[in-house]
Amino acid sequence: xxxxxxxxxxxNVPEGATVAFNCTYSNSASQSFFWYRQDCRKEPKLLMSVxxxxxxxxxxxxxxxxxxxxxxxxxxxxxxxxxxxYLCVVSRMDSSYKLIFGSxxxxxxxx
Amino acid sequence: DAMVIQNPxxxxxxxxxxxxLSCSQTLNHNVMYWYQQKSSQAPKLLFHYxxxxxxxxxxxPDNFQSRRPNTSFCFxxxxxxxxxxxxMYLCATSSPMIRQNNEQFFGPGTRLTVx
Numbered sequence: 001x002x003x004x005x006x007x008x009x010x011x012n013v014p015e016g017a018t019v020a021f022n023c024t025y026s027n028s029a030s031q032s033f034f035w036y037r038q039d040c041r042k043e044p045k046l047l048m049s050v051x052x053x054x055x056x057x058x059x060x061x062x063x064x065x066x067x068x069x070x071x072x073x074x075x076x077x078x079x080x081x082x083x084x085x086y087l088c089v090v091s092r093m094d095s096s097y098k099l100i101f102g103s104x105x106x107x108x109x110x111x
Numbered sequence: 112d113a114m115v116i117q118n119p120x121x122x123x124x125x126x127x128x129x130x131x132l133s134c135s136q137t138l139n140h141n142v143m144y145w146y147q148q149k150s151s152q153a154p155k156l157l158f159h160y161x162x163x164x165x166x167x168x169x170x171x172p173d174n175f176q177s178r179r180p181n182t183s184f185c186f187x188x189x190x191x192x193x194x195x196x197x198x199m200y201l202c203a204t205s206s207p208m209i210r211q212n213n214e215q216f217f218g219p220g221t222r223l224t225v226x
Contacts, residue, residue, distance in 0.1 A: 097207035
């Protein structure tokens with residue numbers, strides 16, 4: 001079993017749609033959680049950190065369920081520019097400053 | 112404004128010919144990482160430096176080596192590249208003691224082609 005699992009997609013949605021991505025992780029001792037965005041052939045960039053209380057940044061909402069070891073990302077009012085791969089990332093058990101990346105969920109927003 | 116810089120952006124080498132990729136940072140972060148990322152896969156950590164301390168991942172082949180001569184620079188050496196080493200190589204930095212959330216900052220990557 002992979003340490004971080006994501007549905008690879010692609011999710012193909014029209015502009016303006018709401019789309020949700022889910023992610024599960026196997027290490028219950030993980031302390032840090034993130035969503036990174038990666039455009040085609042570019043480097044990953046931090047989209048948002050994920051906190052236990054849930055957090056929102058504009059059209060993006062992230063939630064963490066520690067009991068179920070589950071992380072989600074909700075994108076409202078999708079834009080064409082949201083098309084990218086979204087990587088679920090958690091810290092490692094042996095070292096909190098080392099991260100484990102999921103393989104990513106690809107999002108395609110069509111006009 | 113570039114914070115993590117990687118050179119070259121594209122590298123073509125021949126099978127078995129040693130190659131060195133470089134990374135520099137202006138963030139003064141004490142941790143530097145090297146990742147390998149193949150198409151449609153997650154970035155895979157090869158090794159990292161915490162200050163001067165080198166930490167190799169258990170499954171990183173001996174073919175991959177690294178040097179960190181100072182805080183700002185880190186190099187990835189591939190001693191005898193094979194066709195399977197063709198990938199994007201990403202350098203990242205972090206400052207765990209300052210940034211409590213352990214965010215990592217990535218360079219633009221070097222895309223390696225092995226002929």
